[in-house]
Amino acid sequence: MAARKDQWRGPGGRAGAAGNPEVGRAAMGVRSVAISACGRVLQRAFSLHTAHSTKDMENFFQLVRNIVPALTSKKHKGQDGRIGIVGGCQEYTGAPYFAGISALKVGADLTHVFCAREAAPVIKSYSPELIVHPVLDSSNAVEEVEKWLPRLHALVVGPGLGRDDLLLNNVRGILEASKARDIPVVIDADGLWLIAQQPTLIHSYQKAILTPNRVEFGRLWEAVLSSPMDTQSHSGSVLKLSQALGNITVVQKGEHDLISDGQQVLVCSQEGSSRRCGGQGDLLSGSLGVMAHWALLAGPERTNGVSPLLVAAWGACTLTRECNHQAFQKYGRSTTTTDMIAEVGPAFSKLFAT
Ligand SMILES: NC(=O)C1=CN([C@@H]2O[C@H](COP(=O)(O)OP(=O)(O)OC[C@H]3O[C@@H](n4cnc5c(N)ncnc54)[C@H](O)[C@@H]3O)[C@@H](O)[C@H]2O)[C@@H](O)CC1
Numbered sequence: 375m376a377a378r379k380d381q382w383r384g385p386g387g388r389a390g391a392a393g394n395p396e397v398g399r400a401a402m403g404v405r406s407v408a409i410s411a412c413g414r415v416l417q418r419a420f421s422l423h424t425a426h427s428t429k430d431m432e433n434f435f436q437l438v439r440n441i442v443p444a445l446t447s448k449k450h451k452g453q454d455g456r457i458g459i460v461g462g463c464q465e466y467t468g469a470p471y472f473a474g475i476s477a478l479k480v481g482a483d484l485t486h487v488f489c490a491r492e493a494a495p496v497i498k499s500y501s502p503e504l505i506v507h508p509v510l511d512s513s514n515a516v517e518e519v520e521k522w523l524p525r526l527h528a529l530v531v532g533p534g535l536g537r538d539d540l541l542l543n544n545v546r547g548i549l550e551a552s553k554a555r556d557i558p559v560v561i562d563a564d565g566l567w568l569i570a571q572q573p574t575l576i577h578s579y580q581k582a583i584l585t586p587n588r589v590e591f592g593r594l595w596e597a598v599l600s601s602p603m604d605t606q607s608h609s610g611s612v613l614k615l616s617q618a619l620g621n622i623t624v625v626q627k628g629e630h631d632l633i634s635d636g637q638q639v640l641v642c643s644q645e646g647s648s649r650r651c652g653g654q655g656d657l658l659s660g661s662l663g664v665m666a667h668w669a670l671l672a673g674p675e676r677t678n679g680v681s682p683l684l685v686a687a688w689g690a691c692t693l694t695r696e697c698n699h700q701a702f703q704k705y706g707r708s709t710t711t712t713d714m715i716a717e718v719g720p721a722f723s724k725l726f727a728t
């Protein structure tokens with residue numbers, strides 16, 4: 375049994391070693407692929423869909439490398455990513471910071487955080503690198519954010535947002551405006567709370583990626599599917615939720631990350647660690663914001679026909695878990711998300727250097 379962030383784990387504190395018996399098991403009509411740390415296919419099961427060859431899947435790291443933009447002296451600031459983070463309230467200032475700084479460390483050029491007024495000075499004080507807009511609880515929040523949308527390549531909605539109705543209402547408007555402009559949106563944390571209240575907000579929007587943890591996944595499931603979840607097949611459940619939401623990309627985080635676009639399910643089992651400090655999901659959503667932009671820019675030709683958002687999600691999951699692994703090697707039980715963020719550069723080079 376995997377440890378949860380808030381779970382007592384007994385003397386020794388070691389993570390349960392047992393693998394998830396369900397991983398790699400295909401639901402009917404699901405192609406499920408588990409990829410090891412070295413990118414080798416561990417298990418595959420096929421039913422209705424045409425398989426990618428084993429070699430294709432071994433090259434999954436290469437697909438991520440293919441979407442990473444070249445560093446050249448010909449570029450100007452902003453070209454490799456201007457990412458917006460929508461979140462940050464009185465209680466939660468760490469989450470939007472983690473998401474924003476992670477996007478920068480992965481390789482975005484600029485990160486804008488749109489947060490509640492009270493949260494802004496705090497978030498600014500963590501880092502001079504984030505551009506912080508204290509607008510999210512203002513009466514004209516949607517217009518204030520909309521002004522920036524033409525300049526943003528992707529939005530990450532939800533880290534540290536909280537569940538205040540005023541903020542959630544404003545985020546509803548921001549999501550509508552982002553969809554109208556065809557901007558990719560990663561929805562995480564309390565952004566998922568909003569989607570569980572109103573799934574139509576995001577239904578069928580092909581540039582949306584949802585990144586629920588297990589509990590957030592359960593909430594979404596209840597909101598959009600009347601049937602009980604199949605606890606025997608997590609990959610089947612992720613596939614089904616994606617389909618019920620109009621084939622948008624869903625990343626279920628956990629001991630193994632399951633990623634689906636309603637057509638197939640990828641499993642990311644990159645070795646992480648048994649340390650489950652809060653904020654790791656924020657690192658993932660921020661990384662995914664920039665990688666989603668890169669993947670869509672690169673297009674399916676660069677991803678061998680695999681959905682660019684699947685490639686981005688697999689890349690961000692692999693990176694987050696590798697950061698966790700590397701930080702844990704150094705700091706063990708005292709590892710925190712800040713330590714993981716310090717590993718983004720080395721981990722990215724190790725996994726995806728071009
Ligand atoms: N430093 C910060 O500011 C942080 C703020 N955070 C924010 O805190 C707010 C609430 O986020 P929560 O994640 O607590 O969401 P919820 O309030 O929905 O709580 C989810 C609960 O589920 C538990 N859980 C997670 N994975 C589980 C699993 N696999 N099995 C069983 N239980 C599991 C968690 O421990 C948590 O208590 C969000 O706005 C989030 O962004 C978090 O991102 C953590 C860091």
Ligand SMILES: Nc1ncnc2c1ncn2[C@@H]1O[C@H](COP(=O)(O)OP(=O)(O)OP(=O)(O)O)[C@@H](O)[C@H]1O
Nearest residue numbers: 376587627628629631646652653654655656658694
């Ligand atoms: N049991 C586990 N073993 C290994 N890695 C895990 C485990 N659970 C989660 N992870 C990894 O941790 C990262 C964050 O997932 P998690 O479920 O902690 O998100 P979260 O609850 O949203 O985090 P946050 O505290 O930022 O809100 C993901 O990359 C996931 O792969």
Ligand SMILES: [Mg+2]
Nearest residue numbers: 563587655656
């Ligand atoms: Mg979270």
